[in-house]
Amino acid sequence: MDKKKRSYLRIIGCGCTFVFLFLIVWIGIVWLNRPAYIEPDTSTFETGDVFFSVGDSWESVAVRTLSGSLSLEVADSTPSHCGIVVRYAEGVKLAHASTVKKKIVLETPEEYLRNNGSYCIYTRKAPCTVDTLAIRQSVETLVKNRVPFDFNFDHSTSKALYCTEMVVRVFEQNNCFCFSKLRHNSYMYPNDLLKLCKDDNEDVSKVVSGTPRRGSTT
Template identity: 30%
Template sequence: MIKKCLLLSFGILFTLVAVFLFYFLNNHNSVEIPKNLHLKNGDLILRSGTSTESYVVILADSKTEFSHIGIISIENNTPYVIHAVPHKNHFIKKDKLEDFLSPENASKYAIYRANLKEDILEKVTIEAETYYQKKYTFDTDYDLKTNTKLYCTELVLKAYQNSGIPLKINPKEFNYILGKQFIILPSEFTNHPFFNKIN
């Protein structure tokens, strides 16, 4: 029992120190968005966030430097990002690209694109838009069985799968201080042969 208490105390202390260092050492300069960046519907955008939750994801996912992912939707030549993130009202969000990549939200980013026809990627975007329009919420339980509650990588996976694209992505065991959870980490997309980095 004493051993478990000591391990738990050490885990909490380590996490607090790591978060402290993250906040004070992380570079919060503006992310530059190239003017010649030609985004398309269905593109994946990943960012390295500036929140505590983002840092925990990066600690857990050693295969990537990104903690969050969304789907690009182009409307009247303006790029938006549809994504699931914990926030005040919990609904799926649709933010303008510059807001998604603001200094408060991102320290770096990358764009990945699937080698698919535009009409197929349009279906992916419409599917993600449906989650936003129907006011699906952020899945605080990280449960892949629920379809009206989604977390960021789950939103991307289901938008592709429900559009007829058989992405085979397996959740990984995520260990944290208070227990274990099987979740889909961002590296499952960045390392997937289906997607290529374009920026």
């Protein structure tokens, strides 16, 4: 290997090391500046709503950064996870692809916050008319079948689903293709889904307002 090529490879190596260290420092700063958790007001949550959450784990910060967030504030509302709301007579449950349980689960908001290390939860209406009963049945079938979390992030198959993929899949099963354009992307981030949701009657500051609480994260 000649001297010129070695110098070129050394420059590339130093550049990659710098980018890696920058990302580590960025994630560390965000994690250290995370705010207290917020208990959501679920009184307006309805079956078929898409919920989003902002996590304060390093994985959540990485997802938010990759999906376009340049803010050091966890509270800037750029989501790191998403799922579907199901309202029962006894209260609201959140269906999502859990990295903790490694499968599709239904959890109460309290269980969700406790198990997933999220800072806040808010909802948006899907940009299409939904059959709430059909949406609930689709979600319950995924939970019953113990569909695993898609750690390969391959949305070409439905044998395993990650969070955004699960939402897109459930709506497609019910003839709602409002999110299907995301399948053209290599990865479907929660923030991509949020951009397609329209809810002019609410803003994030209203939805996430509640009683702050402190707790440990996963």
